[in-house]
Amino acid sequence: MPQALFPDVINKLKLFDGLNTEQKGVLLREGRIRWCGQGQYLFHCGDPISHFYVVCSGAMQLLRQTPDGDQITTDVVIAGKTISKTEIFRNAQNRHNVSAVAVEDAVVLEFSAAWLKKAAAESSAIALNILSAISQYAHMIQVEIEHKSTMTAAQQVACFLQRMCLMHDLDPNGFELPYSKTLIASRLGMEPETFSRTLVKLREHGIEVKDSFVRFYDMEQIGNYVCSHCSAVEDCPTHRTLLTGTCVKKDLKA
Amino acid sequence: MPQALFPDVINKLKLFDGLNTEQKGVLLREGRIRWCGQGQYLFHCGDPISHFYVVCSGAMQLLRQTPDGDQITTDVVIAGKTISKTEIFRNAQNRHNVSAVAVEDAVVLEFSAAWLKKAAAESSAIALNILSAISQYAHMIQVEIEHKSTMTAAQQVACFLQRMCLMHDLDPNGFELPYSKTLIASRLGMEPETFSRTLVKLREHGIEVKDSFVRFYDMEQIGNYVCSHCSAVEDCPTHRTLLTGTCVKKDLKA
């Protein structure tokens, strides 16, 4: 019984916002649990899209191989987030355009793609929830494109660390990086070397990183170069300070 | 009567796929026509989101100012495409996060945002059409992020020119650029100078550009560096040759 195992994750799913407990129950009965050991693939790029997934614990990396060998990390999906929503509704060749692999032992709830489509077609609440989620996602990557073409590596890292702090609900005054630096660098589309060098520079700008321990020690400075567009991530009182600045490029140029 | 004025554009709208003529008629009666002279803004970044738009003729540029002055072109929307879909369903602050300005005289059909939400809630066909459109869009920008971090300017331009050829239904053996080089450069997130220099280099790789005239003169070479992920853009028999390669970075590295 899925609900019994991961009630928190399931109850917080935005996908089911606006549905009552009974309705959720009916839908969730279709779910099947899958365990993914670290390094195990949930699916590969090019596979037919058969399922929709909710990550219950652990984390999955979405990545794509470019034909000349190097790989791009599209996203790192943590507990409570979903996989394949976008692909399922794309109405294209119906094949995954990314691979999904567990970066740490993970538990995933799996539904058939048809189930999701049916739910969207029959419940306008669900359809609108999905629309909202995909729209937010689209906005996020759009902002990231913008970052890539206008910000230096330091700015991107600073911005990313702050979003990560929000998304993982970590303490801005000190937290451990939730996954490896190599993976973060890949997620940001930069080389591990560049990422490493960048972390050192951030120390002069209100962010201290020692090993995998991060501390925002000068909120005022940080407020100066938080990117205003990033506030698209859900607002949260605890982290409010991280969200109320505008992105001033110059500050990190030095 | 909107339909009378722009029957082609309206009838081809994917948004209404699966609806009969009568249903379309009812929905379209709500539309209001707006003329946008070149340089005129349809809305500004930060404005409350009030409407959903269908471009009937001309082209609109979507752009965002970064706080330190430079501007990013998010997208160039041509006839038959829509504006604000994503923003409307984002369920965030309900404000535009881009500005829309006419790059050439444009005619736009305008619907209230509430109208679109209502249509999506009441018709699962429409909801699924929107889901599909946004998903495709999300995939496209995802691929563009990938391009930005793995491809050189030359590769990006080559790929973009081919997608443009498809989207605008142009003749691969020779066509005029549908808008200015400065705008294209901005759309690609690069400087006009870089873009200009890049076009010269493409001549050695199967693409000739003279002034604003583009010709793909060596399909075989081009096939070698078309990016396979880009085939997400709708397939089209005329342009099939442009879609059947895989993206081999090395070819354009020289």
Add this chain to the structure above:
DNA sequence: CGACACTTTGAAGACGATCAACGCCGGTGG
């Protein structure tokens, strides 16, 4: 005609990628 936007070209500079080397750790196997 003059103002202005667009495009191209040149030269210099900044930034990130790449290659190489090293220290560190955890695991494996002799």
Add this chain to the structure above:
DNA sequence: CCACCGGCGTTGATCGTCTTCAAAGTGTCG
């Protein structure tokens, strides 16, 4: 128990690419 290996992270040196600044040519429009 120690030797060895592989992955990770850091640092240094070098290289290529894109940006930036500058200048000049072209075209359009008032």
